[in-house]
Amino acid sequence: MDIILKNGTIPIYEQVYQQLKRQIMDNTLQGDDELPSIRSLAKSLDISVITIKKAYELLVSSQLAYSIPGKGFYVATVDLKLKQSEITKKIEEELTQLDLLATSYDLSLQDIFERRMTDDSL
Template structure:
């Protein structure tokens, strides 16, 4: 499992791990029912405390991304496509709120911002992103 953590990040390590798993789940890289690495195994691979890994898994479970089956391990929770889409839309909205705040603070008109978004979206479509 390829998870990258950074000591320079403002996020605590457990949040970096949880965010990495969320991204993999939301992108479809990890699918419902898939077994995650054991807490000990992941901690060993990342060279971090088992407590930190356990906390990341607890956060993921609390948010409904994974489920723990005693004696079997932690699995990606099978979610409906609609719930996954809502989570993605929420993340996009967070980024757009930041863009709107920046645009307003620099006097960029809504039409200009919409043009930028349209251009970026078209470029993404053209490049298969």
């Protein structure tokens, strides 16, 4: 399981949550796969157990994981509608960022898409 943490404005628990979520959504982690124990993941990332616990709680509240008391945390089986909804949300967020960038150069996304469709060199 690859989790890369970066110093910055995004809290560590959020980074862990987002990266695990991405791995669940792209099927790197699949339904009923066991997640590393809170302690072992905290130790391997050299962060607090509380941080991992918070990330796992977010996964559970997002219906991306479940826990079995005394056994650990497991990846939930994610239905196709939820995956599509999450992917659509991510694309919309990215498009918003692209629109802001385009606007800063006095362009619109529509102009860029139209240019891309008519430009044979691309």
